[in-house]
Amino acid sequence: MLSKEDNRRLAQLERQLQRDDPEFCARMGGGNFSVSATGRPPLPLFVVAAVLAVASLVCVLVGWLIAGLLVAAWSIVTAIAAGFRWRNTRRI
Structure with a gap:
């Protein structure tokens, strides 16, 4: 189980990755993104x-x-x- 700080950092990394490379995130299926794979x-x-x-x-x-x-x-x-x-x- 992650601490609150670890959860916050992980969420920050996920948001940054989504901003930097949304196509990669869509291909990996890491969530419901607006860009279709x-x-x-x-x-x-x-x-x-x-x-x-x-x-x-x-x-x-x-x-x-x-x-x-x-x-x-x-x-x-x-x-x-x-x-x-x-x-x-x-x-x-």
Whole structure:
């Protein structure tokens, strides 16, 4: 177990490393940083959002209104998550 001074120094070193080399920190997976390690858009999330949107339409057309609304909400949340990840990959 580290002392308070050791914890403070370690946190200071982590912040300095994040400032000096954020790409290295992202590659090492040391936390949730705004720079993506791959730089690619999150295409699987967009595909999942599209499939969920179609599934919600099918549910509504079949007559399952509550299920259709739940799947539509799930689709919207997935699309928003994909949008946030895409925005973060474009900052590189």
